[in-house]
Amino acid sequence: MVTIADVARHAGVSSSTVSYVLSGKRAISEETRRRVRTAVRELGYHPNAGARALAARRSHIIALMVPLRTDVYVPVMMEIAIAVTTAARQHGYDVLLITNDEGPDGVRRIAASGLADGLILMDVELDDERIPVLRAQGTQATLIGLADDARGVSCVDHDFVAAGALCADHLADLGHREIAFIGYGSGVYHRHAGYAERTLAGFRDRAGQRGLRFLHRTCEGTYESTAGALARVLADRPGTTGFVVQNEGAIGPLLTLLRTSGRTVPEDVSVIALCQDQLAEQFAPRLTAVTGSAQELGRVAVEQIMGRLAAAGDGGRPDDDRALLIPTLTVRESTGPAPLLP
Amino acid sequence: MVTIADVARHAGVSSSTVSYVLSGKRAISEETRRRVRTAVRELGYHPNAGARALAARRSHIIALMVPLRTDVYVPVMMEIAIAVTTAARQHGYDVLLITNDEGPDGVRRIAASGLADGLILMDVELDDERIPVLRAQGTQATLIGLADDARGVSCVDHDFVAAGALCADHLADLGHREIAFIGYGSGVYHRHAGYAERTLAGFRDRAGQRGLRFLHRTCEGTYESTAGALARVLADRPGTTGFVVQNEGAIGPLLTLLRTSGRTVPEDVSVIALCQDQLAEQFAPRLTAVTGSAQELGRVAVEQIMGRLAAAGDGGRPDDDRALLIPTLTVRESTGPAPLLP
DNA sequence: GACATCTGTTTAAGCGCTTCGACACTTCAA
DNA sequence: TTGAAGTGTCGAAGCGCTTAAACAGATGTC
Structure with a gap:
């Protein structure tokens, strides 16, 4: 194992000089810097993570807490996790x-052991139990999602209210008057998952303003569940011409069911999805969709944590940032003008 | 911050005694052990990770290297990652x-810095560049996937050859004689992704033994690509009555296309998928599928790494384990007897 | 010419833990 | 009765790094 002492000997300097070259925390002559860098390269030196963490009281690790649950669309979680990892590396963090x-x-474990310098929490609930712990331990953290009381932490999330409104506006603009909102399973609403409630609220408010009539139906994302939801929609409001789908699993079944019931998209009914562009492109017809960037979410979360760590390191009190990422509407083939009344 | 010295003082013993109580590496009297445990609990003590790693030369961390690429079915990756995390925690690892x-x-970075004690590599290529590095550094590692030269590392993977054979057997048993294999995009085969090649090989060999005629068509997993593949299949072999689909993205489009071309599943054609059960259940009709457990994959990978670390810690030479997980066939609604010849 | 200032480097004191060897005491065998 | 072996605890060294403080030498100021 190569230690900093080996590098120092090889470069003919003291080990603190090597440390200062590597951290840049003190002025070092160009010449010395060069020799040290060469030694580092030649010996293949990598500072021992444990020793560094112990001495500097910084592990250069951030923890990402991910849900076990799989009723959320999993690829999005993975995309966030990878974006977080990539962004963190750019700051020298793992x-x-x-x-x-x-x-x-x-x-508590992560914070008290000093394993990580900061945390990013996913799948946050409105009254999340982890937040008081964070505050008590004085741990730097960012939430992906919103919470009721987020003092002492930063937050970033998609602006789901805007996303819902965007859907309502688009369908209203096309002249649709009766809309069905196919949401998540009822369990998601019962645990007050922010993204589900906020999207629905955003849609509902804008729909009201635009004079749309609408139904909200929960859906588990299976074929049967989608079939059930659709049947009830068509029974209750036969004149429905617009569908907003938030549950990714319901998209495929919905399109199939509409086709088999003799309805053509977008001539007879329009479908707008709240999902990733990649997914929206996979269907035929390609779906008009409202999307927020998962990558951006991860990136911003990392920036927030880094900002907090920097502020805390300088002895300051970090700002509790609150970022809402604006979603974008991409019009594709699944939405069109409302059909003329028969 | 609570240190081991605080615990020692609180319990009226030396800090080494506390350490031995926590590690169990020396005999400690029942009485002392009780007092120390109480002190730990009362003070909320968690050993400092950096100090522990430095002194014990073990970080109690394993690294999981995941692909950035998204042409693999992402939920499977996430499931493995979560299974690895859960299994690792049960061994006191993060x-x-x-x-x-x-x-x-x-x-190199992870190994040389002592950040992790071992690595789990996903998305391994046959001549993966990372393996020689692992050997050179003497780092303990497990591959999820197979490689040409895997000396010095352990491996675990699904038995894709058996999976392919299972598909061939099932369709042959049902009396099908002309089969189409809808695979991944050509890029996947070009980079010699083991899972793609081995599934195809297993299918091909068994198909040969069972006297099946078959076509292999690549498919990118989009609607257009699936439509193209299907069109070519039906043009080249109009008598095809069985489909094996490995690309998850192609499943939905294939079912839709078969339906619109007037073919009923399973009366006219049978479809068997190589995918997770959860996904297979989402379609209508529910798909007969061949599945390997992603969770099990993660769990076994962790067991292998733990085995290697234990052996290396005792000064031994770890065994290079090689585990192939047998896949299971679940018959659902998408496969049935081949139609009688017209 | 004396002193302050700046630049570049070294010395040395930890960071909080594990672990080796020592030690005190008890138990057992010869 | 003595020595050997076992049991339970402690003291202290050291893991590889960071960083405050000290220091040496060059440069500038009056």
Whole structure:
């Protein structure tokens, strides 16, 4: 194992000089810097992570707490996790993966052991138990999602209210008057998942303003569940010409069911999805969709954590940032003008 | 911050005694053990990770290297990652997430810095550049996937050859004689992704033994690509009555296309998928599928790494384990007897 | 010419833990 | 009765790094 002492000897300087060259925290002559860098390269030196963490009281690790649950669209989670990892590396940080089932104790463990310098929490609930723990331990953290009381932490999320409104506006602009909103399973609403409630609220408000009539139906994302939801929609409001789908699993079944019931998209009914562009492109017809960038979410979360760590390191009190990412509407083939009344 | 010295003082013993109580590496009287445990609990003590890693030369972290690429079915990756994390925790280990784009340098960085005690590599290529680095550094590692030269590392993977054979057998048993194999995009085969090649080989061999005629068509997993593949199949072999689909993205489009071309599943054609059960259940009709457990894959990978670390810690030479997980066939609604010849 | 200032480097004191060897005491065998 | 072996605890060294403080030498100021 190559240590800093080996590098120092090889470069003919003291080990603190090597440390200062590597950290840039003190002025070092060009000449010395060159010799040290050469020695580092020639010996293949990598600072021992444990020793560094112990001495500097910084592990250069951030923990990412991910849900175990799979009723969220999984690829999005993975995309966020990878974006977080990539962004963190650019700041010289690594990412530790923690599962949600460790709960508040997990947060305590990570914070108290100094394993990670900061945390990013996914799948946050409105009254999340982990947040008070974070505050009590004075741990720097960012939430992906919103919480009721987010003092002492930063937050970033998609602006789901805007996303819902965007859907309502688009369908209203096309002249649709009766809309069905196919949401997540009822369990998602019962645990007050912010993204589900906020999208619905955004849609509902804008729909009201634009004079749309609408139904909200929960849907588990299976074929049967989608069939059930659609049947009830068509029974209750035969004149429905617009569909907003938030549950990714319901998209395929919905399109199939509409086709088999003799309805053509977009001539007879329009369908707009709240999902990733990649997914929207996979269907025929390609779906008009409202999307937020998962990558951006991960990137911003990392920036927030880095900002907090920098502020805390300088002895300051970090700002509790609150970022809402604006979603974009991409019009594709699945939405069109409302059919003329028969 | 609570240190081991605080615990020692609180319990009226020396700090080494506390350490021995926690590690169990020396006999400690029942009485002392109780007092120490109480002190730990009362003070909320968690050992400092950096100090522990430095002194014990073990970080209690394993690194998981995941692909950035998204042509693999992402939920499977996430399921493996979560299974790895959960299994590792049961051994007192945490998981560090590394992205594949760091390549061999990433392996060097992690190994040389002592950040992780071992690595789990996903998305392994047959002549993966990271493996020689692993050997050179003497780092303990497990591959999820197979490689040409895997000396010095352990491996675990699904038995894709058996999976392919299972598909051939099932369709042959049902009396089908002309089969189409809808695979991944050509890029996947060009980079010699083991899972794609081995499934195809397993299918091909068994198909040969069972006297099946078959076509292999690549498919990118989009609607257009699936439509193209299907059109060519039906043009070249109009008598095709069985479909094997490995590309998850192609499943939905294929079912839709078969339906619109007037073919009923399973009366006219049978479809068998190589995908997770969860996904297979989502379609209508529910798909007969051949599945390997992603969770099991992650779990076994962790067991292998733990075995290697234990052996290396005792000064031994770890065994290079090689585990192939047998896939299971679940018959659902999408396969049935071949139609009688007209 | 004396002193302050700046630049570049070294010395040395930890960071909080593990672990080796020493030690005190008890138990057992010869 | 003595020595050997076992049991339970402690003291202290050291893991590889960071960083405050000290220091040496060059440069500038009055």
